[in-house]
Amino acid sequence: MARYRGPRLRVVRRLGELPGLTRKSPKRAYPPGQHGQARKKRTEYAVRLEEKQKLRYNYGLTERQLLRYVRKARRASGSTGESLLQLLEMRLDNTVFRMGMAPTIPAARQLVNHGHVTVNGRVVDIPSFQCKPGMEIGVRDSDRSRKLVEENLQFPGLANLPSHLEFDKNKLTGKVNGVIDREWVALSINELLVVEYYSRQA
Structure with a gap:
């Protein structure tokens, strides 16, 4: 299906x-x-x-x-x-969404598919990629990618950042610090x- x-x-x-x-x-x-x-x-x-x-x-x-x-x-x-x-929460597309880089999960999937997102400095275009503690999520080093994410950050999908994630809006980089707790779903x-x-x- x-x-x-x-x-x-x-x-x-x-x-x-x-x-x-x-x-x-x-x-x-x-x-x-x-x-x-x-x-x-x-x-x-x-x-x-x-x-x-x-x-x-x-x-x-x-x-x-x-x-x-x-x-x-x-x-x-x-x-x-x-x-x-x-x-499901630790998928790359969902992690990008929870960091506020995209307004919805479908938008985050498109962002990943089009190669705008990096994991540990390398471009990853697979939305189902499993994020693990210690991984750094960033934006590709291009004006177009940065502009897209900056526009999305003005209107994030969810207001609160889960406790297992951190995100620096100035540097446009985030980090996975652990596995999500049930209460943050x-x-x-x-x-x-x-x-x-x-x-x-x-």
């Missing part, structure tokens, strides 16, 4: 606030479609599916990618749900339901 490229507010209306997908807020508080205002009794499967979709749309993943992350999280020690969120989600959803597949 391909990555979603359709109307973002439609997804937000259906799933609730997704800070990584868009900064806009919908005018209508009910889901889209002809039966959006009708109250429907949701099954347990529907609840789990909705939580999984939140994760997928917020981080801009394909179904195959998310399944791969779930399998990787299962192999890690500790809580599978927390490990899954940490893997901006998305409101029950990760255990996502793990339960994939329990038969992963």
